[in-house]
Amino acid sequence: MRRLSKSKMLSGWQCPKKLWLETYKPALAVEDPRAEARFATGNEVGALAREQFPGGILVEHVKEPGIAVTETQGLLASGTKTIFEAAFQARDVLVRADVVTLADEELDLIEVKSSTGVKEYHYLDAAIQAWVLEEAGVAPRSIGVMVIDNTFVYAGDGRYEGLFKVEDVTEEAAALRPEVAALRDDLIIVINQDVEPEIEPGVHCASPFDCPFLGHCAPSDTPYPVLNLPRGGELKWELYREGIRDLRDVPEERLKLAVHKLVVQQAKLGKAFIAEDLAAQLGPDALPYPRYYLDFETVQFGIPVWEETSPYRQQAFQFSLHVEHAGGEIQHHEFIDLTGADPSRRLAEALLGVAGEGGPVIVYNRSLESGVLKALAAQFPDLAKALGRIDARVVDLLPILRAGYYHPDMQGSWSIKAVLPTVEGMPSYDDLDGIKEGEAAMVAYHEATSPETATGRREQIRKELLEYCKLDTWAMVTLTRALAAAVPVLLPPPAGKPRAGR
Secondary structure, eight states, X not given: OOOEEHHHHHHHHHOHHHHHHHHHOGGGOOOOTTHHHHHHHHHHHHHHHHTTSTTOEEOOOTTOHHHHXXXXXXXXXXXXXXXXXXXXXXXXXXXXXXXXXXXXXXXXXXEEOSSSSOOHHHHHHHHHHHHHHHHTTOOOSEEEEEEEOTTOOOOSSSOOTTSEEEEEOHHHHHHHHHHHHHHHHHHHHHHTOSSOOOOOOOGGGGSSSOOTTHHHHSOOOSSSBGGGOTTOHHHHHHHHXXXXXXXXXXXXXXXXXXXXXXXXXXXXXXXXXXXXXXXHHTSTTTSOXXXXXXXXXXXXXXXXXXXXXXXXXXXXXXXXXXXXXXXXXXXXXXXXXXXXXXXXHHHHHHHHHHSOSSSOEEESSHHHHHHHHHHHHHHOGGGHHHHHHHHHTEEEHHHHHHHHEEOGGGTTOOSHHHHGGGBTTOOOGGGSSSOOSHHHHHHHHHHHTSTTSOHHHHHHHHHHHHHHHHHHHHHHHHHHHHHHSSSOOBOOOOSSOOOOOO
C-alpha cells in the first residue's frame, strides 16, 4: 500500500496523472533546469526562518518517516515549545510541518514559503497539513503562512528581523478541509492503481506548475505544433483535444487575437511576415548613430546579502555594450564582477564611463535593463541623473519585432534566440561552450562566487559568462543590421522537423 505526502497530494490535485507518472514512470519527466536553483533558495529561506524561533528542535530522519513521527510525538508530549519539520501521519498521509509551536497547550502551525506573498495553492498546502494534524488528534489552533516581505531592506549587518511576515490562513484552510478529505480518498486509489489514468491535457498542465510530463501526455509530432500558439490559453488545448495538432490545420474562424492570426497565417504560407515599415524603424533615421547595444546579466537573492538591497531584486553583476558608429566601426565594452561583493557601484560607474551622452541605448525586452538602471539610480543618488539619462535613451527591439516581423520557424516566440536562426548569417548560441541562457548565467554566478569553487573553475565560468553576454549584444547588432535591409535574406522554414510544445 503506497501512501501519500503533501507534495504528492499537491501533484495529484494539479493532475492525478501527474501523480501516477511521478510514482511509476519518473524517467519520463523532463525536469526544469531552474528547479535546482529554486530548491536551493527554498532551503536557505527555510533555514533562516528557523532562526526566527530560538530554541526550536529540528526533527530529522528524512528517510525514516516512522522514526520522525515517533520523535515528534515524544517532543509534543514533553511540552517542547517549538518543533521544526514535525512529522505527522494519518490515513496513509504523511506530512512534515515547517514550524509548530505550543502555547497554552494549543498548537499553532506555520508553513514557510520562499515567495513574497501567499499564492492560491498555498491555502490548499496549509489545509492538507492541518487536516492530517487534525486526523492525528492534534488539531492546530491557527495556521499561518510565513512569506518574505519584499519591502525589507537589508542593512548589511547580518540581521534579518523584518524579512519575514506571517499571513493567517486559518479560515481559508478550514474551508478547504472537506476538499482535502475527498482529494485524499481519490488519490489513494490513483497512487495504488496499476493503470495510467486517462486524463486529457489542458490548462492544468501549466498551473500552478509546468508539468514535466507534458512531452509524454501531449507529444508534438508536427513542424508547427498547435501548442506553440502564443497566449493560447484554453484555445490551444481545445484545438489539441479536437485532434488539430498543427497550426496549419487551425480554422481561421477559431482565431480572435491578431497574434494568433499572424502565427497561423505564416505557418500556412511557409514564409516570414515583414512589415513594410520595419526597415525604417530600424534604420538610421529612427536609430541614429552612435548606437549603444546593452545587456545586463543579473542575480537574485531571496535572502539579501548586500547592503541596501531587498529580496529578489534583479542585481546586475555584468554588462556587455557594443557601440556602433555611422561608418560601421564597432567598439565593445564589458564589465564583470565575480568577487561575491556588491558590484553595483563599480558597474554603474563603468557603464557611465562608456555609454556616452547621446544615441539610442538598444536592448531586447527593456523591463530588465530599465529595472536595473532605476534600481541603481535609487541606490546611488549622486549617479541618479546620469543613470536616468541612459534609461531615457533606451529603445526596445522586442515590441518593434513583435509588430513587424514573424517567421514560422520562431514557433510562436519572439525571444531573440527564436528570431536569430530565421535570419541568414546570424550568430548562434549553440556555438557557445557552457552558458547559453540567462538562468544558467544566474546559476553560474552562484557557483563562481562560492568559496568552495576552485580557481580554475571560477576562471572558466568567467570566460563563459563574458562570451555569453557579449553574444547577447552582438546578436542585437547583427539582427538590427539585417532586418534594416530592404529585403532580408531569410532561411527557409523547417523541412518537416517536429518541434516540442511550449
